[in-house]
Structures are given as structure tokens and as C-alpha cells.
Amino acid sequence: RSVIDERIIRSKYKNVISVGPSGMFGTLIGTFQLLLGYRDFIQEGYEKHYGKLFRIPTLFTMTFVVTGHDLLEDVRKASDDQLSLYGSIKEGMQTDYTMEPHILDNPYHFRFVHLSLTRDLGGRFPELREEVITAFSELVPPTDDWTSFPAWLTGKSIVLRVTNKLFVGPPLCHDLDYNDINDTYSDALVKTALIVGLTPDFLKPIVASTLYFYIPKTLKRAMKHVAPLVQERLEKERTFGKDWPGKPNDLLSWLMEKAPESDKSVRAITIRLLATMFAAYRPASMALTQALFDLATYPSYIPELRAEIEPIVKEKGITKESINKMYKLDSFIKESLRLRGGGKSSMPRKVLKDFTFSDGNTVYTGSTIIATGYAIHHDARHYPDPDEFDGFRFARLREAENDPVRYQMVSVGPTYMMFGNGRHACPGRFLVSALLKTMLAHVLMTYDVKLEQDDGVRPPDKWFTFAPAPNETASLMFRKRANLA
């Protein structure tokens, strides 16, 4: 859209509350503030105009922030052809330039998470638990003396390995180079998307091709690992038939079988593998690292968590059923997610058709709307002492209301936005809840954990555009649990 079109569209919005920069120079500044402090406008708007729609202009886009229960419900109920998650990912991740044009016209790879992963979770749990235990024993070997491990790197490595067990299976899920490629690819995507996103449309192809070189390079590296595996599985299929004995139940098999014929090349399959991993491992690694930081920062929770976990594990071991009973642990992790996550910009939706909210405001085609999970999670209307870490907050609510479902980690709603809300709420949350509880239960049973510095100060989060991320450089200390034989 030209700048003139943009100004005409903006004039239609003059009745919607405006927050942040205004006027031509204001919007120019606003664009730079996107990188520097744009998220503060979102917070400011939320605090001043709670329950209303407000807009924040930048040079190339108009972002609308939805606040309060009723407007969030409007978004939840809207159809995909009005408000589109994929449209906003396409724009936010600049997928035409960073992944594959049209990848989000048919994101069939996500259906693996919706259909296969979640449905088979119970049956697959024992192998996942084994992978968690082996990953910890190799990456955090229990020692008699305190040993320091880089928290973010270790958290990422464990999550990549366990998730890749479900995506490509062994031995590739243990391959350090392949796991590193998944990490590098995600990092390259985020950085490239940010720069291309700030570039005017007519320059995007040029800018993308300049920056793009390390995405194809990483893709080629990944294809070198995936190609022989595809070949091997195709040969087995030719020899033993479609359902050959020992056929792995993973994303790779799923893609080889379910991808449209035009997408059966190694390249197309590898892109979908990497794209699914991008959605999965980064938020899951952040959640694990943050929960470990919280365990080390607030050690007073450890005895009560152990008192909950130990008898359950003694009776049944760590199983899908037994982790369901660990509701204090569930509460602890959920509180960590609430306090550290959500993002100032969450649940993004691209407006594909003019959309009128229940308060009468209309947003026009081409705009973007967001909610602000971080502000919601830090709002005293929803959470008393919202900036405090209260590990058993949700466990107490569950007990007080005798409601085993409403306050669990996987339950979504307008006051808990970690996994979004509505038909696009994260389908991986059932897996991630099972994984995080298994990991934390294993850590509590096997190790003592503490901060590297004995000052009780939690390593500060690092903000990247709209969302806080765990401290990347801090380490955590582990040792074999004191009374463990």
C-alpha cells in the first residue's frame, strides 16, 4: 500500500483511541521505536484504556490492541476468513521470503500436532520419559559436588532432543549437528523476518536475498541429514509394504505419507520439519529454562513439591497418569509461564475482511490486531500481587473451587494467554505440559538445584522485541540429590 492509501485508511480510524506516536514524524519515530520501546506503548494503552480497543500507528502498518473480556471474546469467535492467525504469521515471519511462498496457505504440517501427537501422547509417553531421563543424564550428569551448567543452552539441547524424537526419531534426534541446525534455522528466521518486515514491500526481495543466504545454507545442511533417512524409509516401504514392521511413528513418516504429492521432495519435507520445530522447541525451551530458574530462585517450594511427587512416583513411577496427579507441580510451572511469558504482543490476527467488534468499532482489511498477554498476566484484576512469583497460586484456586480442570496449565481463557485462545490455541500444549512436568519431576527427584551466585537474585530476563526470554548467559548449579543413593 502506498503512503497515501495508508493515510486514507488511517483517517477512517480517527474514532479509535490512538496511543503512541502520531503524525508523519511521529509514525517515523514509531517505526524505530518498534525496535526500541514500542512494547511500552502497548502496556501504556492497556493500563489507560482497559476494556477498549486502541491503535498504535507505525509507518507501514496499523496495529490494534484488543483488551478486556468482551473484545477478546469477539476475536476468539471470529472466523478464519475474517481474522487470520496464518495471515499474521505470514507477515510477522515474512514466510514468503524466509520459508516458502504459500507455506501457510496449507500448513498441513501443523495437523501432525493436532491429530497425531496429541492423540498418541498416552501411548508414546514411556519413550518420551526415557528420552527425558537419558537426555538429562548425558547433558546434566549427576555429580556429588555442585556443577555449573549453562541454563539456556542445556534447556534448549534437552528440548530439541526430546522433541526431535517425535519429529525424526533416533538416531537423528541425538545428532548434535542436526539439533544445532534446528536452532540455527529458527534463529536465522527470526532475525531475517525482523529486518525484512521493516523493509518497504518493493525492496523486500532485494533485502531478503542479501540476508537470505544463511537460511538456504542451513536448509541444505538439514537436507543432508534428512535425505538418507527418507531414502531408507522409502526402500523399506518398497520391500515390506506401506506399514512395514518398525515404521517410526514420527513427523517425518507422517509428512512422507500425508504431504500433497507436490510436496514430497526432500527439500519440501525438510522445510516442514524445520517449520514445525520452530513452533515447538523455542517456547518449550524457554518454559523449561524459566521454570528451572524459578526452582533455583525460590528453593522454599522444593520440599513441598517433592512431598507431592515422591509418593506418586513411588507408587506408579513417572507415567502419563501419575503426572496428572501432580497439581502443585502443574501450578508451579503455570505460574512461571504466567509471570515470564505471554508477550506484549500475543494472539496476532491479520484482518482479512472488515471486522466490527461488539463495541461498534470496525477494523479494516489489511490491519493487524493483537492482544497483550503480558499485560493480562500482570494485571491485578486477574492476579493478586501480579508481579510476585506465587508457585502454588493455581493449586490453591483449584483446591478452593474444587475444580481440577480450570486452573491447570493447559486450560486457556481470556486471563491466561500463554497458549493463545480459541480455535488456534496451541495444539502442542498437551505435549509440552506432559514434557515440562516429566522434566521437572525428574529434576526434583534426581538433583538439588541452585543459582550460581548465592545472592538469591534471579538472572534477569532478556527482552527481544515484544517478549521476554530467559537469561541466555546465566548458569545453574546441579548436584546429585543429597539423600539419593
Ligand code: HEM
Ligand atoms: C511452552 C511452550 C509453548 C507455548 C508457550 C506455545 C504457544 C503458542 C501460541 C501462543 C500459539 C498461537 C495461539 C493463538 O494465536 O491463538 C501457538 C500455536 C501453535 N503451537 Fe504452540 N506453544 C508451545 C509449544 C508448542 C509445541 C511443543 C508444539 C508442537 C509440538 C507447538 C505447536 C504449535 C502449533 C502447530 C501452533 C499453530 C496452531 C494452529 O495452527 O492453529 N507449540 N503456540
